[in-house]
Amino acid sequence: MKTKLSPLSKLYIVLIMFFLYAPILVMILFSFNASVSTSVFQGFSSRWYVSLIHDEGTIRSVTNTLILAVCSSLIATVMGTAAAVGINAMRNKFIKKTTMNVTNIPMMNPEIVTGISMMLLFVFVGSLVGKEDVLGFTTMLIAHITFNLPYVILSVLPKLRQMDPNLPEAAMDLGCTPLQAFFKVTLPSISTGITTGLMMSFTLSLDDFVISYFTQGPSFETLPIRIFSMTKKRVTPDMYALSTIIFFAILFLLILLNVSQVRGEKRLRNKLNRGGAA
Amino acid sequence: MMKKLLFTLVTLSLLFACCFAASAYENEAWYGEQNAGKVINVFNWGEYISDTYEDGMLDVNKEFEKLTGIHVNYVTFESNEDMYAKIKNGGASYDIIIPSDYMIERMAKEGLLQQFDPNELPNYHYIDRKYLNMYYDPDNSYSVPYNVGMVGLIYNTKMVDETPTSWKIMWDEKYAGKILMIDNPRDAFAIPQKILGYSFNSTDEKELADVAQMLIDQKPLLQSYVMDEVFNKMESGEAAMVPYYVGDYMIMHDVNPDLAFVYPEEGVNIFVDAMCIPKSAKNIDAAKMYINFLLDPEIALTNAWYIGYASPNTSVLESEDYEEMAQNQFLYPDEEHMPNVEYFHNLPQETLTRFSQLWNEIKLAGGTNVRVYVGFGVTAFVIVAYLSYTAVQKRRREKWYDFRSSK
Amino acid sequence: MKNSLTKKIVAAPYLLWAAIFIIVPLIFVVYYSLVDANGSFSLDSIRSIGKYSDIMLNSIWLGFVATIISLLIAYPLAYIMARTTKNMQRTMMMLVMLPMWMNLLIRTYSLMILLQDTGIINSLLGAIHLPGANHLQFHMINTRGAVILGMVYNYIPYMILPLYSIMAKIDYGLIEAAQDLGASKLQVLRKIILPLSLPGIASGFTMVFVPSVSTFYISKKLGGSTFSLIGDIIEMQFKSANNYNLGAALSLILMVLILICMAIMNRFTGDDDDGGVLI
Numbered sequence: 019m020k021t022k023l024s025p026l027s028k029l030y031i032v033l034i035m036f037f038l039y040a041p042i043l044v045m046i047l048f049s050f051n052a053s054v055s056t057s058v059f060q061g062f063s064s065r066w067y068v069s070l071i072h073d074e075g076t077i078r079s080v081t082n083t084l085i086l087a088v089c090s091s092l093i094a095t096v097m098g099t100a101a102a103v104g105i106n107a108m109r110n111k112f113i114k115k116t117t118m119n120v121t122n123i124p125m126m127n128p129e130i131v132t133g134i135s136m137m138l139l140f141v142f143v144g145s146l147v148g149k150e151d152v153l154g155f156t157t158m159l160i161a162h163i164t165f166n167l168p169y170v171i172l173s174v175l176p177k178l179r180q181m182d183p184n185l186p187e188a189a190m191d192l193g194c195t196p197l198q199a200f201f202k203v204t205l206p207s208i209s210t211g212i213t214t215g216l217m218m219s220f221t222l223s224l225d226d227f228v229i230s231y232f233t234q235g236p237s238f239e240t241l242p243i244r245i246f247s248m249t250k251k252r253v254t255p256d257m258y259a260l261s262t263i264i265f266f267a268i269l270f271l272l273i274l275l276n277v278s279q280v281r282g283e284k285r286l287r288n289k290l291n292r293g294g295a296a
Numbered sequence: 297m298m299k300k301l302l303f304t305l306v307t308l309s310l311l312f313a314c315c316f317a318a319s320a321y322e323n324e325a326w327y328g329e330q331n332a333g334k335v336i337n338v339f340n341w342g343e344y345i346s347d348t349y350e351d352g353m354l355d356v357n358k359e360f361e362k363l364t365g366i367h368v369n370y371v372t373f374e375s376n377e378d379m380y381a382k383i384k385n386g387g388a389s390y391d392i393i394i395p396s397d398y399m400i401e402r403m404a405k406e407g408l409l410q411q412f413d414p415n416e417l418p419n420y421h422y423i424d425r426k427y428l429n430m431y432y433d434p435d436n437s438y439s440v441p442y443n444v445g446m447v448g449l450i451y452n453t454k455m456v457d458e459t460p461t462s463w464k465i466m467w468d469e470k471y472a473g474k475i476l477m478i479d480n481p482r483d484a485f486a487i488p489q490k491i492l493g494y495s496f497n498s499t500d501e502k503e504l505a506d507v508a509q510m511l512i513d514q515k516p517l518l519q520s521y522v523m524d525e526v527f528n529k530m531e532s533g534e535a536a537m538v539p540y541y542v543g544d545y546m547i548m549h550d551v552n553p554d555l556a557f558v559y560p561e562e563g564v565n566i567f568v569d570a571m572c573i574p575k576s577a578k579n580i581d582a583a584k585m586y587i588n589f590l591l592d593p594e595i596a597l598t599n600a601w602y603i604g605y606a607s608p609n610t611s612v613l614e615s616e617d618y619e620e621m622a623q624n625q626f627l628y629p630d631e632e633h634m635p636n637v638e639y640f641h642n643l644p645q646e647t648l649t650r651f652s653q654l655w656n657e658i659k660l661a662g663g664t665n666v667r668v669y670v671g672f673g674v675t676a677f678v679i680v681a682y683l684s685y686t687a688v689q690k691r692r693r694e695k696w697y698d699f700r701s702s703k
Numbered sequence: 704m705k706n707s708l709t710k711k712i713v714a715a716p717y718l719l720w721a722a723i724f725i726i727v728p729l730i731f732v733v734y735y736s737l738v739d740a741n742g743s744f745s746l747d748s749i750r751s752i753g754k755y756s757d758i759m760l761n762s763i764w765l766g767f768v769a770t771i772i773s774l775l776i777a778y779p780l781a782y783i784m785a786r787t788t789k790n791m792q793r794t795m796m797m798l799v800m801l802p803m804w805m806n807l808l809i810r811t812y813s814l815m816i817l818l819q820d821t822g823i824i825n826s827l828l829g830a831i832h833l834p835g836a837n838h839l840q841f842h843m844i845n846t847r848g849a850v851i852l853g854m855v856y857n858y859i860p861y862m863i864l865p866l867y868s869i870m871a872k873i874d875y876g877l878i879e880a881a882q883d884l885g886a887s888k889l890q891v892l893r894k895i896i897l898p899l900s901l902p903g904i905a906s907g908f909t910m911v912f913v914p915s916v917s918t919f920y921i922s923k924k925l926g927g928s929t930f931s932l933i934g935d936i937i938e939m940q941f942k943s944a945n946n947y948n949l950g951a952a953l954s955l956i957l958m959v960l961i962l963i964c965m966a967i968m969n970r971f972t973g974d975d976d977d978g979g980v981l982i
Contacts, residue, residue: 023791027783031795034780037856038802041813044823045805048816054551056816058532074358075370097717104714117714120721123729126909126965128917130934131954134941135728138735138951141387150576151337151389164724167717196709225807227920232941235388236337236371245808247342247372249924253528253812261809268804272797280790374943381945473842480943520845520927532821534844652944659931659939660758668764675767679967 042265049258056253066259073256076244080260083224083240086155090162091219097163098170098219099212103204105171106178121172124165133232136161140233153235161233162226166219173218177211178204321363321592323418331582332365336391338586339379341569342372342524343547344394344443346602354598360589366582374523375480383408389576391583396567398482398640400439401432403572405642409438410573410580417584419591427568427608431641439570440587443543443605446637447483447565448626450545454554455536463487463560466537467510472517474536476529479521481655482640483565484511487539490562497641501650508654512661530555542626546604557626563636568608732958735951748952755936755953762933763960765847766916769854773862773911774904776855781866781903782896785873796867803860808920811853815924818843818852845927853921854911861910869903870896901971908968913961933957 023031048056052063070076105121108114124132136157144152181204189199205212227242234243245257338357346353357368373379376399382388383403395403403409414420414436427441449460455474456465466475466487478484486496488510494503519535526544529535531552545557571590573583589595593611597618600607606627607613613622625633643651739745784795802810817823825840843849873896881891919934926932931939933953940950 023783023787030779031783034776035798038799038859041810041817041856042802042805044813044817045809048813055532056528056812097720100713101717104711104717107710108714117718117721120725123725126913126962127958128913128934128954128961130917130919130937131732131958132728134937134950134954135732136724137387137941138731138947139724139728141385142731145386150386151578153387160724164720167720171717221804225804227807236339236369236390237335239369239371242806242808245806246920249808249812253809257809258813261805265801265805268801272801276793276797279793283789377943377945381942384945385947518927532819534819534821652946656754656936656939656944659936660754662930665757665761668761671764671768672760683970 045258046262046265049255049262051255054254056255056258066254066256067263070256070259070263075239076241076256076260079239079241079244082238083242086158086162086238086240087220087223090159090166090223091216093159094163094166094219095170095212095216098167098215099174099208101167102171102174102178102208102211103200106175121168123168125168125172129165129226129228130232132165133161133229136164136229137232151235151237153233155238157233157235158230158238158240161229162223165226165229166223169218169222170212170215173215174208174211177208181207321589321594323588324363326418326588327364327585329365331579331585333367334579334582335367335369336579336582336586337369337371337389338392339371339373339382339390340392340394342374343527343544344372344569344603345370346598348602353602354595356590356595356599359595360586363589364582364585366579366585368586376482377480383574383576386576389578390574391577391579392586393572393574394442394569395572396569396640397430397432398642400570400572401642403574404433404438408575410575410577411437412573412580412584413437414440414587417588417591419588419593422591422593422596422609422611424608424610430568431639432568433570439572440591441568441570441608442590443569443603444608445541445543445567445569445605446559446635447478447486447539447567448542448545448557448559448635449537450530450540450548450555450557451537452530452533452535452552452554453556454533460537460558461561463491463539463562466539467514467517469517471536473519475514475518476520476522476526476535476538477511477514477518478539479523481651483539484521484655484658485651486565486640490560490564493562496565496638497643499643499647504647504650504654508658511658515658515662541605543603543605545626546624559626559629559635561636563638566637566639568639569605732951732955735947736955739948740946745948748948751949752952752956755933758931758936759933759956759960761930762916763964765851765932766854766912767964769851769858769915770862770908770912772851773855773859774907777859777862777866777907778900778904781863781870784863784867785870792871796864799860799863799867807857810857811921811924814853814856815844818849818925820844844925847926847930849925850922850932853925854915854918857921858911858914861914862907865906865910866900866903869900873899905968905971909965912964916961917957 048059049066050062050064051059052061052065105114105117108117137153140152140157140160144150185207186196186199186203189203190196194202225242227246230240230243231246234240241260245253248254248257346356349355357370360366360368373382376395379393379395380399380403383390383393384406400409417440420440423441427444428436430441433439449463449465451460456471458465465471466477482496485504485507488507489496489498489503491510492503492506494500494507498504519529522529522538526538526540527548530538530548533552533554542557545555549555549557571587573580573587577583590599591609593609593615596607596609596612597615600609600612600618600621604627612618613628622628629635736748737744737746739747784792787795815822819825820840820842822844824843828840843852877895877899878891881895886894916932917934917937918932919938922930922932922935937950937953937957940946940953944950
């Protein structure tokens with residue numbers, strides 16, 4: 019069933035990977051450029067990595083981005099999981115369908131419309147309560163939670179549906195409170211969905227530019243916003259240096275994750291084999 | 297080379313300063329400690345402040361933080377109009393903005409600016425008198441000049457054979473695909489306005505229409521409309537010419553010596569960018585300190601070097617380190633080299649609306665593409681064909697079921 | 704049943720959140736598109752939209768072409784991925800996802816540097832001295848092709864991932880059974896793989912089409928600003944042109960058009976009551 023790749027398939031994969039990675043290779047190459055140019059290579063140097071360390075603004079924007087991504091994805095995951103449980107329990111077809119349609123809006127809507135619509139709301143509320151500098155961390159957090167929520171809900175919901183609804187009831191019959199039943203029975207069986215949702219919202223929030231662009235204020239600058247204002251001028255290779263560091267950090271994490279998964283599977287298989295032998 | 301020279305000079309002067317343990321800035325005591333820990337939001341043009349310690353320059357914001365303990369949130373805008381929209385529509389408050397002349401006139405008129413007395417600032421006396429009491433701020437109650445500049449034509453000598461003297465070269469088909477145009481209505485309109493002999497501040501409906509038509513005619517020859525992207529495109533030789541600000545030419549020339557500059561004979565725009573405090577500012581005292589700090593001889597000098605625009609600060613022109621720049625005929629032209637100049641003035645609301653309508657139309661021009669319509673037609677046809685095909689199939693299947701069940 | 708009531712209550716915070724931060728902002732967009740700058744009712748913004756129909760069509764068309772190209776490239780790849788060993792699958796997943804973590808702006812910017820007339824591809828081409836042609840150069844930047852390429856490049860992972868996850872679920876036994884019954888390769892594709900992968904196509908389509916149509920960064924960097932997409936025009940209204948009403952009206956129309964496109968799409972894939980399928 020799982021066959022070896024034919025040479026043609028291999029070639030195809032290589033071509034697509036080349037397409038996906040060519041610009042990233044360019045980026046890595048130019049992060050070592052000796053001159054300020056991002057189009058003419060003039061010898062190797064690590065000066066941009068050094069200047070990056072001294073660039074407080076960029077480092078602050080990286081921390082800001084991480085803070086925002088962690089907060090928004092955690093809040094969205096908790097709220098979204100609860101929402102999925104609630105939606106799954108809805109009996110009224112119409113209410114359920116309406117809720118799902120509303121949930122889909124931030125996914126279907128162009129980001130620019132989502133960003134603009136939220137900015138209009140924030141500015142209006144800001145002028146209502148007389149707070150002129152309403153745009154900032156809070157508004158960005160709200161916006162990020164909002165566009166993360168549907169991704170969490172839509173990855174948890176299928177897992178809930180796959181789960182045997184009798185399981186939590188059985189647990190309760192055996193004396194669990196509903197809360198205990200949720201934490202002991204439901205939660206473990208939907209945990210993969212929750213993890214997927216968390217990962218997705220973290221990723222989306224980390225890389226979001228359009229929605230942040232419209233809901234940000236001067237007091238809280240994230241990395242994509244900073245890069246945007248830079249790409250208008252001249253992107254100096256230190257941004258490439260930063261991206262290169264991020265690239266290798268993620269690569270390292272992903273490899274680590276992969277290896278641990280492979281190990282886990284092996285251990286499981288060994289255990290099963292031993293169980294079979296006994 | 298100029299920068300290296302500056303480096304040695306500044307290092308020497310720093311050493312000198314260290315030996316005598318004199319304070320680096322004037323009136324340091326004036327700043328005091330009372331605002332330490334506060335935050336100000338500064339909204340400025342991109343690449344419009346020195347932000348590096350390389351080559352003997354100073355990171356101005358960092359120096360300000362060191363001196364006063366006030367934290368600076370520094371953000372940039374691309375055009376006067378962008379900045380105006382941000383201030384006008386609220387949502388964010390800024391303590392310092394640096395608009396150009398005509399925008400100051402407009403914002404003051406609309407009550408968006410804070411009035412203050414610049415004579416309170418100890419370094420205010422450095423401002424050249426010829427930039428005071430200007431038409432946009434006759435009583436000097438809203439603004440303190442920061443930079444002066446003019447718009448000229450930057451061109452790449454390797455790509456342009458002749459020595460241009462007229463804006464008309466931007467309509468020369470020889471350079472099709474190599475011409476960049478400035479991406480903001482006022483500055484873009486200014487060029488045809490001068491070619492046609494109109495004023496920048498014309499409100500005449502027909503004149504505006506002529507100008508817009510010229511820009512539409514020019515569009516097929518353009519590589520693109522740019523603002524700050526101009527640095528990358530000109531430095532790398534991707535484009536041959538662009539109308540842009542003189543200070544930015546000085547920076548580009550450092551990177552690509554093939555670039556040259558000219559003030560076309562028809563006339564050019566001269567502008568003053570000045571520091572203002574918006575009405576929505578939260579920290580007016582700290583903002584005033586910031587303005588005063590930018591007027592400090594040491595800071596003004598480093599900025600003049602870094603930004604490359606003409607400085608309205610007399611101390612800069614008197615500085616020995618600046619001698620070479622002070623003689624630059626593009627920055628500080630003498631009588632003989634002075635081009636025809638005109639300032640932008642604020643325009644009445646109807647003209648502004650007309651400007652933005654025409655600008656939209658220019659942007660939309662040439663958007664029609666027959667292929668797109670054909671593509672849509674074909675797609676729609678395929679969709680309809682597929683839907684009817686599936687419908688027919690479905691009916692056929694149903695018929696077959698009917699046929700079987702009737703048997 | 705008491706249990707199900709508590710369960711419903713846990714959704715309450717979300718419902719409240721959705722009402723305030725999803726529904727109300729959209730009402731604001733509608734409101735802004737129906738008033739003029741002074742806040743009094745006016746249909747001027749809506750009426751002036753006719754002028755932008757070309758740009759609107761243009762954007763939808765470019766987005767559509769980019770989506771179809773992504774689909775054509777991603778479909779075989781997803782199929783190949785789903786058929787390899789578990790280890791290989793994981794590695795490939797990782798390789799596809801990794802670029803998604805890099806900043807879109809930086810990736811687009813490096814793409815621009817690749818494509819420029821003085822860029823890397825052309826420099827490399829120029830270095831190869833072919834007899835006859837003394838200066839080999841491809842003009843790529845500032846064309847429609849470059850914009851489409853940028854869209855495909857940036858959004859193709861969003862096509863590959865849902866396709867892969869749905870294809871990995873297809874029971875290979877079905878394919879074998881069909882082959883045993885004498886179906887040709889093409890028939891297997893048309894009658895089995897394609898229908899079973901439709902939900903994946905639908906969600907991939909949405910995830911590539913929507914951001915492509917509304918993009919304003921890619922078109923600026925790769926298309927030059929001589930031809931604008933609808934995203935550029937909307938952004939301009941909210942930034943430099945300072946015409947929120949026109950911007951809101953254009954956003955509204957863009958939203959409606961995209962919903963219509965999605966509805967047409969759903970006709971093909973059959974309505975799923977959850978909307979899109981995710982990874």
